[in-house]
Amino acid sequence: MTRPDIRSTVMTLWNRWRGRARDLIVMVARRAFGWIRRRWWLAPAAAVVAIIVVAAYGTGVVEVPWSWAGLAPVPDQADASEVEAMTRALEDLAPRGAYIVVDQTNNRLYLKEGDRVLREAVCSAGSGMVLRDSEKGRVWVFDTPRGVFRVQKKARNPVWKKPDWAFIEEGKRPPARASERIEVGTLGEYALYLGDGYMIHGTLYERLLGRSVTHGCIRLGKEDLRAVHDAAEVGTEVYIF
Amino acid sequence: MQHFPNKLSALGRTSRTRIGPSGAWLCLAACAVACARQSPSPAPTRAEVLRARLDLARSDAFHLVLDPDRGRLELRLRGALLRDHRVLAITRPARRIAFFRVRDDLSWVSGVHDHGRLVPERPTDRYEVEVHPGDPGSPRPEARVPPPPEEAIPAPPIWLIQFEDGLDLEVVSASAPQEPPDRWESWKQALGFSPFHGTRLRLVLDDADAAVLYRSLPPDVRLLIAPSD
Numbered sequence: 001m002t003r004p005d006i007r008s009t010v011m012t013l014w015n016r017w018r019g020r021a022r023d024l025i026v027m028v029a030r031r032a033f034g035w036i037r038r039r040w041w042l043a044p045a046a047a048v049v050a051i052i053v054v055a056a057y058g059t060g061v062v063e064v065p066w067s068w069a070g071l072a073p074v075p076d077q078a079d080a081s082e083v084e085a086m087t088r089a090l091e092d093l094a095p096r097g098a099y100i101v102v103d104q105t106n107n108r109l110y111l112k113e114g115d116r117v118l119r120e121a122v123c124s125a126g127s128g129m130v131l132r133d134s135e136k137g138r139v140w141v142f143d144t145p146r147g148v149f150r151v152q153k154k155a156r157n158p159v160w161k162k163p164d165w166a167f168i169e170e171g172k173r174p175p176a177r178a179s180e181r182i183e184v185g186t187l188g189e190y191a192l193y194l195g196d197g198y199m200i201h202g203t204l205y206e207r208l209l210g211r212s213v214t215h216g217c218i219r220l221g222k223e224d225l226r227a228v229h230d231a232a233e234v235g236t237e238v239y240i241f
Numbered sequence: 242m243q244h245f246p247n248k249l250s251a252l253g254r255t256s257r258t259r260i261g262p263s264g265a266w267l268c269l270a271a272c273a274v275a276c277a278r279q280s281p282s283p284a285p286t287r288a289e290v291l292r293a294r295l296d297l298a299r300s301d302a303f304h305l306v307l308d309p310d311r312g313r314l315e316l317r318l319r320g321a322l323l324r325d326h327r328v329l330a331i332t333r334p335a336r337r338i339a340f341f342r343v344r345d346d347l348s349w350v351s352g353v354h355d356h357g358r359l360v361p362e363r364p365t366d367r368y369e370v371e372v373h374p375g376d377p378g379s380p381r382p383e384a385r386v387p388p389p390p391e392e393a394i395p396a397p398p399i400w401l402i403q404f405e406d407g408l409d410l411e412v413v414s415a416s417a418p419q420e421p422p423d424r425w426e427s428w429k430q431a432l433g434f435s436p437f438h439g440t441r442l443r444l445v446l447d448d449a450d451a452a453v454l455y456r457s458l459p460p461d462v463r464l465l466i467a468p469s470d
Contacts, residue, residue: 054339058340059337059432060336060422060424060427060430060431061336061427062335062337062342063334063335064335065330065331065332066309066332066333068350072468073467074286074287075287083288086291086292086295093295093299093319095320095321099321101321101323103453105394105456115322115325127368128366128368129367129369129370130367131372133371133372134371135374135375141367146303148301148321169381171376172374208386211390212393213386213387241316241323241459
């Protein structure tokens with residue numbers, strides 16, 4: 001049994017019916033044209049509908065994906081050495097070796113090197129509390145400062161020399177003798193001094209880590225503090241934001 | 242059968258029949274002219290972008306560097322990368338007239354944008370206490386255990402960083418509910434009947450990432466939109 005030749009079948013049918021088909025198409029076209037001509041209002045009506053559709057669906061403010069739209073930076077004829085110098089200067093500004101980043105609002109500390117995060121730790125930063133000494137009119141705001149700091153000193157088993165606010169907070173007058181300000185063990189095993197009385201140190205209350213409870217210092221858990229202490233040197237940058 | 246009760250001439254009929262299409266073509270031509278207006282601003286050179294980055298890195302200002310090509314938003318200070326956020330999508334508003342997009346002036350993309358501030362502002366809960374040392378009746382600070390930051394500072398699903406020059410960085414959490422646009426307002430803006438705020442970039446961030454950024458964005462942040470190479 002041979003397969004039917006579709007092409008020849010179609011051609012045969014076309015030859016047989018093409019005259020009639022053409023007549024039919026012409027007749028339908030004439031009728032349609034006549035129908036449209038008798039209804040002259042159709043064209044303006046269609047145009048109005050088209051305008052409404054275009055206005056309603058094709059007009060408005062839309063969100064489009066980002067593209068530079070011809071504003072991508074282009075290479076220029078600048079002195080190659082100048083570009084190289086700027087690139088080098090930019091690299092030189094980046095911290096060398098390990099550095100510490102503190103996100104004081106989210107209470108997170110990151111030990112980083114380049115773009116890599118070596119260690120992420122839960123910490124505690126300043127509570128933001130305002131303490132007023134009504135006797136002398138002094139005011140303390142317990143915020144952790146933002147900016148770049150450097151580790152100025154590292155200490156093992158640090159001793160806390162309590163500042164005035166620590167006594168005022170307890171409702172006491174600050175003592176005259178320096179020896180009465182010394183407190184041992186409060187700061188944990190290590191302390192990294194950042195200047196102006198701010199430190200990264202340990203805590204007796206590890207359950208409060210992750211909450212903003214300090215007087216401006218950064219508190220860390222025992223293990224994290226040890227790791228940060230070991231990785232940081234005097235001069236290591238500490239970025240607090 | 243009388244199809245034209247009034248005595249219109251064939252010429253009149255023809256003219257009337259052409260009013261609609263002619264009007265439509267005129268509208269389209271006007272739209273095409275409006276859309277063809279090109280942004281006159283020249284693209285910055287790589288050296289200029291590098292200089293801007295260097296100036297920012299030398300300043301003491303916290304700054305954001307948005308690299309749209311890599312989908313990264315970096316928070317930096319003095320050359321150090323403090324945090325980077327993966328941007329899932331970046332879009333900007335564009336006007337469309339008769340399905341043709343109007344080419345807006347995008348010169349605002351270049352340059353450094355200053356004094357970014359959060360909208361809505363981050364709530365601050367300051368506990369104040371006044372102590373009279375030596376007076377046993379004086380109030381003492383309560384031993385308060387504040388809530389964790391996620392509870393203390395809840396981040397809205399959509400928030401803005403508004404810059405001094407008018408640029409808005411709209412940060413949207415990936416799961417933020419999509420509100421249907423105000424079609425009438427959108428239409429008025431497209432046609433110039435109401436002011437069009439085109440200097441806005443919408444960044445879609447992962448929910449947690451968007452919330453973390455909202456809580457920790459430093460005040461007066463600066464912004465540079467630039468490829469990172």
